[in-house]
Amino acid sequence: MPRLKAKNLAITTLAQELPSNADSCVVADASVLPDVPFRAVIGSGDNFEIVEVTAKDGNTLTLLRGLEGTTAQTWAAGTRLVNRLTAGCWDEVCRLIQLTSAEPITISNDTITVTQSFHLVDTEGQASSDDLATIQGGEEGDLLFLRCVSSSRKVVIKHGIGNIRIPGGQDFVLDSTDKAVLFLFDGTNWLLVGAAGGIVGSGIPGHIAKWISENEIGSAGFTESDGKIFFGEYSAFDEANNRLGVGTTAPTAKLHVKAEEGISPLRVEGMLILLPGWSYRKPITISNSGPALTDYQVLVTLDTASLINAGKMRSDCGDIRFTDSDGTTLLSYWIESGINTANTRIWVKVPSIPGSATKTIYVYYGNPNATSASNGDETFLFFDDFSAGNLNKWTILTGSWSIGTAVLPTGQSGYVLKNDNTSAGFWVIRTTKPVGSDNVIIEGYINPTSVDYEATLALRLSDVGNYYFAGPGQWDHYFSIAKRVSGTATVELAYTGTETTGWRFIHFRVSGNSLYGKSDETELSATDNDLTTGDYAGVYSYLGGGLVYVWQVRVRKYASPEPTTSVGQEETPSLVEKTIFFVDEETGNVGLHTTTPAQTALLDLAGSELHGLRIRPRSAAGAPTSGTWEKGTMIVDANGVLWICTASGTPGTWQKVGAQ
Numbered sequence: 001m002p003r004l005k006a007k008n009l010a011i012t013t014l015a016q017e018l019p020s021n022a023d024s025c026v027v028a029d030a031s032v033l034p035d036v037p038f039r040a041v042i043g044s045g046d047n048f049e050i051v052e053v054t055a056k057d058g059n060t061l062t063l064l065r066g067l068e069g070t071t072a073q074t075w076a077a078g079t080r081l082v083n084r085l086t087a088g089c090w091d092e093v094c095r096l097i098q099l100t101s102a103e104p105i106t107i108s109n110d111t112i113t114v115t116q117s118f119h120l121v122d123t124e125g126q127a128s129s130d131d132l133a134t135i136q137g138g139e140e141g142d143l144l145f146l147r148c149v150s151s152s153r154k155v156v157i158k159h160g161i162g163n164i165r166i167p168g169g170q171d172f173v174l175d176s177t178d179k180a181v182l183f184l185f186d187g188t189n190w191l192l193v194g195a196a197g198g199i200v201g202s203g204i205p206g207h208i209a210k211w212i213s214e215n216e217i218g219s220a221g222f223t224e225s226d227g228k229i230f231f232g233e234y235s236a237f238d239e240a241n242n243r244l245g246v247g248t249t250a251p252t253a254k255l256h257v258k259a260e261e262g263i264s265p266l267r268v269e270g271m272l273i274l275l276p277g278w279s280y281r282k283p284i285t286i287s288n289s290g291p292a293l294t295d296y297q298v299l300v301t302l303d304t305a306s307l308i309n310a311g312k313m314r315s316d317c318g319d320i321r322f323t324d325s326d327g328t329t330l331l332s333y334w335i336e337s338g339i340n341t342a343n344t345r346i347w348v349k350v351p352s353i354p355g356s357a358t359k360t361i362y363v364y365y366g367n368p369n370a371t372s373a374s375n376g377d378e379t380f381l382f383f384d385d386f387s388a389g390n391l392n393k394w395t396i397l398t399g400s401w402s403i404g405t406a407v408l409p410t411g412q413s414g415y416v417l418k419n420d421n422t423s424a425g426f427w428v429i430r431t432t433k434p435v436g437s438d439n440v441i442i443e444g445y446i447n448p449t450s451v452d453y454e455a456t457l458a459l460r461l462s463d464v465g466n467y468y469f470a471g472p473g474q475w476d477h478y479f480s481i482a483k484r485v486s487g488t489a490t491v492e493l494a495y496t497g498t499e500t501t502g503w504r505f506i507h508f509r510v511s512g513n514s515l516y517g518k519s520d521e522t523e524l525s526a527t528d529n530d531l532t533t534g535d536y537a538g539v540y541s542y543l544g545g546g547l548v549y550v551w552q553v554r555v556r557k558y559a560s561p562e563p564t565t566s567v568g569q570e571e572t573p574s575l576v577e578k579t580i581f582f583v584d585e586e587t588g589n590v591g592l593h594t595t596t597p598a599q600t601a602l603l604d605l606a607g608s609e610l611h612g613l614r615i616r617p618r619s620a621a622g623a624p625t626s627g628t629w630e631k632g633t634m635i636v637d638a639n640g641v642l643w644i645c646t647a648s649g650t651p652g653t654w655q656k657v658g659a660q
Contacts, residue, residue, distance in 0.1 A: 399427030
């Protein structure tokens, strides 16, 4: 009875293109696949092909193409090949265990060769009686049902002569079409475990338990008494009432589970896809030689050009996603620059990085239906690229500031922040939200389009008279670090060069009494103790005249030394074993995707960035207008509005959740 094989976590990808007329393919890793023969699905979603793998030679597979109504087509390198249960596989299972359409088989020299799980056995030459001593065919774990073809042609099943084993060592006779026998194959012998619809002697405790024990699946504690099959001391199957008891020998339900103290009565685990819809991922190792960090922004440099050219990533990088070490918790990120280049710069906000250690996060890609989740607001302490065309994230302290348009450093036209003041003064605009006073970095682009104007980025800003700042134009210098304390005039702490025009990227940080600035490749540093507080960041300009532009301002955390990142080799996301359903042993509370349901929650659902609780909507909008409803019932109408029944009745009293 040759049968199709299967294996958990059997996922790989095509290492080379597979033409539509080819009968073999090369995969990235054939070791993850089951032994032949097996069915596999190439492709994903609605575009797929079902094949049967008939031979393996290293990573080369021999294929039967376009099975089960699918069409052989050309597949690109990198396409997933997955061993899955297809309709054809299920038909094969049904064929192997089919009990309503038995296949006749005739004894030859006391031997039969079986091809499926149910056969009608006939004697050789239609003799009135014949012996059956050997059964050929089958694989370990197969079940086999046998009946005789005719009550007038007796089949004597012989114990111990060939590979048939019968409890008690007695032969068994099929002398009526009302009789049937059930065998289990242990890889060497066929073990008789049932006959004529009942248990044969000590068949289950003898042979099944022996087979289970020898294969290290469980213990051999089977006994039977009073119509029940007992599994050890505390579990039983009640044949008369068709009930199964686990932890009890007196089941009162179809499945009756009784747990001991300290043991959950029910736990269901499954093999789940970490990030459904994404075909590839790479590990990213974060190395941190400093203290532990929380919600820290790390820079990842990724070669997206090669992935896009290979057809593995969207051309706009919209399918990039980052997860924490568990492979499922999504992390906030922002793509700074370099889409479809070898040096795409991406900032990722990592919830926790251990001190003096490494941590692994993952970048996922390979989902053509995904759209970009790049978000500077979710990634940084503060972010504004002014694309919204307003100053809603800012508070003007002095002077006139507005949104204008200009040619950006990217060469495209876009919104920028402008200082509109035509007279000299201490003109300041700050972030509305606080960003912290220490170990912070502010970065952004500044363009003084005339040497007569200036603009700088500020930190430790508490009011119009107290802040540190860095940028071009102070005292006509190319770049300087300066301060303003208690409203006094500007004091330069470090400076260099002569003022010029044009876009420059400014980096400025404060850490203790240390100040550091960088304008493109020009670096400055200084120390100062005058300002120790001030939780805001901002922009300071002495003169603007509407011709000083600021773009893409962001504030992030700083640690010394800063963590570094390295990108590892590509992986195919695998299935992982996770608890899906769990009953707490003390409270009886149910957890979905959690083994620690809250004590105050009868049902605790552990959602995530990708998963939540869905109530399927009704076909009609609004609250129910007919039917009898109980207080506390919740429904979602056709418009996606949630309603709760506050008083039982027909149709009851309903309240829209969140209604004013």
